[in-house]
Amino acid sequence: MSRPPIVGIDLGTTYSLVAVLRDGAPACLPNAIGELLTPSAVSVAADGSILVGAAARARATTHPDRTALTFKRDMGTDRVHALGDQKMTPQQLSALVLASLKKDAEVALGVGIEEAVITVPAYFGDLQRQATRAAGEIAGLKVERIINEPTAAALAYGLHQRDRELRAVVLDLGGGTFDVTVLQIMEGVIEIQSSAGDARLGGEDFDIALAERIAARIQKARGVDVRQAPLAWARLRAAAEMAKKRLSEAEQTQVVLPDLTVEGKVMQVEEPITRAEAEDAWAELIERVRAPALRALRDAGLAASQVDEVLLVGGSTRMPCVSHLAAQLFGRLPLRKLPPDEAVAHGAAVQAALKEGRSEVDDMVVTDVAPFSLGISTGDRFGQQVVSDVFSPILERGTVIPASRVSTFRTMRDNQQEVEIEVFQGEHSQCSRNQHLGTYLLKNLPPAPEGKIPIDVRFTYDQNGILEIDIDLEGTGRKESFVILQRPGMMAEAEIAAARKAMAGLKLHPREALPNTTLLARADALHVELTGEARAHLAGLLVRFRAALEAQDPATIEEARQALAGLIEHYRRV
């Protein structure tokens, strides 16, 4: 194929992946250090160069004030992350991650990449989607499509199940978001029937809950609050994450933090924690999985017993308590048919292939639903009292898209001349609690008594998230239409160009040096954790590696590198 392929990107809260369809099966592409998962982390090194991925992630414990994590949660807001003396918006940070993935894909495929399909959580509003799109543009990618993560997971699943007829529920608990999708496969068509989720529930929250439980213990025992010391808090969170992962396998584990320094006090922390205790700390979080799952079922008009398969994706579903809850909710054993971390990226790759019209997926038809309701602000009158700010949905959530829906409204006063059509997105009955998308002023209405002029408002919404609004003044033959393009939070072309230019000005850490830099950052992070002999051993290897790098002799570098990597891998497993 002469055209460069479209890649699928899972831009996750904690990890991001890039994938393409190869020989009919989706495959994730490795990054500069040969790993499939690239941490969504950005860090600024001492020399001002910018690190993205595993190296940046490792620096989160050693340089928390120069590193940004979980910025996906701030997409669509104007929160600014400070990395040392640099200030970056969530879009810019995401753009850096996307640019690094783009580079990885180009190296792996040997061609230039220009277009991508990017996934977002289903409960990302329009604002956050636009921000994600903008991040792609800044990274130099034409964003062909923004698709919902659960839809992507469903696609990855559906790709292999096309010949069956079944109803399935996909539970996707990732690093930062939780999504539920109900889908039906029939006649080879994958129908997304409903989706629901919680945009602020993920593995990260479980880490924090566990870390807080331990911090509370430390505070009780020694009277210091670890949460107040950024460096110690970052170490505790990292340790809690490791403990969480170990608890998925073992009944009991220990959180060990040597030389934890808080307010000048040095402590040796060694806290045992059992799975039951951890699950007690998570009880509230686990409970939050329940409501979206039930809502997705209700939206699809199904009872739990009508579901044929329950599928778990997302790294956090490895926790036994999550699969246990899923089993309880649906009354059947949940399955893990896809690699939990890669499923979403695989789905994005399938969507990219669909977009390209590749022959492997030619017979595949997918229909998606609108994840949120779209409507306009209206008023109502009860006797003398006028109530405004009423949200009148025109296109309800769960409608199969592309879709076109029309509702008729009327004037509220005699000889009303203008009607302001304010478009909102959301589920709340009051417009002010929903998200404002745009306004259109309909002028010069013909004079008529109140309620005598019917105004048809038609919403047409498609998979690209473009909302077209047609207004038809019945009886007068007047038709007006507008497209919601200029939305708040969406960057104008000029702004994107400026951001792209700014990014070009950034000093990126050279890609070929990344494996070594990552190893160094990991070794530094480990050095903080260890004590005594182990620490001395690591320090020795570290010095040898640094010296080899200085001397620039490839053979020595490789030898020192392997020794150091082996040691780090050893401690990672313990």
Next chain:
Amino acid sequence: MTLPEAMQILGLAPSAGEDALKRAYLRLLRKHHPERDKAGFLRLREAYELASRYAGAPRAPQPVEVRTPPAKPGPAPGGDGAADFEERWREAWEAARRGELQQAARSVRRLLGEPEALGLDPPPRQLLELLLDLHAAGFSEDAGLLYRATARWMEQTGRRPERGSEVQWRICGELTHVTPLRMPHALRRLMVQASRAEDPTQTQWAVRELALADPAAAKATLNDLARSAPTLHALFGEQMAPETPRDFWRRQASQRWKLAEQRIRDGSFRLASIMIATLLHEQLRPGITPIEPERVLDLLLLLHGEGWGAEAVDLLDAFVGWLDRTGRDPFAEGLLRRRWGVACELCRLDAASFPREVRSAIARAADAPGGANGELRDFAAANPRRAAVAWQMMALNASTLFEEYAGPLQTDWEDDALAAELPPVPVAPVEVPPAPQPLPSFEAAAARFPLGRLFDRVAEWCRRSPGQIIFGAFAVVLLLCGVVAASSGLKSTAELGAGEICDDASSVKATGDCGLATRLKQALGSADCARALPMVLELEARMEGEPIMGHPRNGLRLLRTAYVGVCLDAKRGENR
């Protein structure tokens, strides 16, 4: 868009059901792909949604099963005073009585941790019951948390389990330790049941069943039990152990045997005989399958009694082979010896030519020597020629039976008398094709045979005995019935079904009637009665003497009625 328009877009008849709608919609999605043909898709979707509203709301919200009541915020902590504490304590148990187990468990757990709980005096038994209820309902997490709280409380207050409930406490504690996900819920419930039963061993068989149904889960659970649940392991370890191939084989065989016995009780002797014959053939190692020779003998006689001679021979073959291999001789003496002799001798009489009535009468009277005398005498009087055939065959092949029944079957018959008894040879009045006068009117025929029911019965018969010689002929009858049914307004599945079966008939090479069936089908299809008549007559000739629906004449009557119906229909068409 109107409903007819929508149905036209979907390419369906207005009566199409929900499923047909959905499938039509999904198939058309390929043509109007949502990515490539947006306008087409919007139209298709609108048509589908409109049509589904009439076919029954496809997405009508249904009550969602909520397995557990949503957790309500517990009573405000810090509510002072013992009275308040007691009030909350009572409320918690009230909730448990109402069946709100999870909520009760949470409240009790919280209350047990409060200082006032040290002064409490609930019997441990009460707590134990709640714990077991939680396990039985599948709330193992809550049970685990409550168990720990209870254990702490008992330790603090120095309380001990009541005498006699120690084992239950142990089981309860062990259930808490077993990984909930790996243990099937049904198994957990059984174990709770076991702990409550007077004799825990009574639930062992049920555990065995479960373990066999899901060996993987049983194995995982068994590992867990071995590690952390000694009491449960001692109770159920053996039941949950994976079965050996020999066990598996034995279980399979005994299941099939049971199924065959069920078939005998249902009256499906033929199926039962096939199943048992297979079992007997497979039986390589004696003593594994619970073959009961007496039951096989019963079945043999039952088969003869129903006139299934050929099947009886097959079964006997398998049975004799089995007896040989196992070296058994179960029918050495007494009544069994006599029954065995009757069954064997009847098998020596060719199934096709030996009169069924005689076979049936002898088999039914197997227990009493000469018991069939009266019946056979009547038969001989009514069918002298066939009785003569029976007499001759028995004389050659079945000496014991011959000695017993030769008398009653002996008749002196003459050709002339017989000729008068045979059904009249149909005259072929080719010169008066459309409707021969003496034939009954269509209405009269239809009144005599309600066609819908007739069709159903014939169709059932055809399905029950595929591969029979007259199968093709039957298919034709069926087709005729279908045509008649269609012309008389009984537009059921009749027509379709008949066509299908006729096609099947054409594929049955062995019948020899398939060519005729196909030709007749064509003739009737073009309502060419003149061409159809000779074929009908030929079929009549072949079907003579075949007992269809219990009587040799029924088939003929059926065929004629159907034929008349078609002819009348054709005539009506001409008049019009």
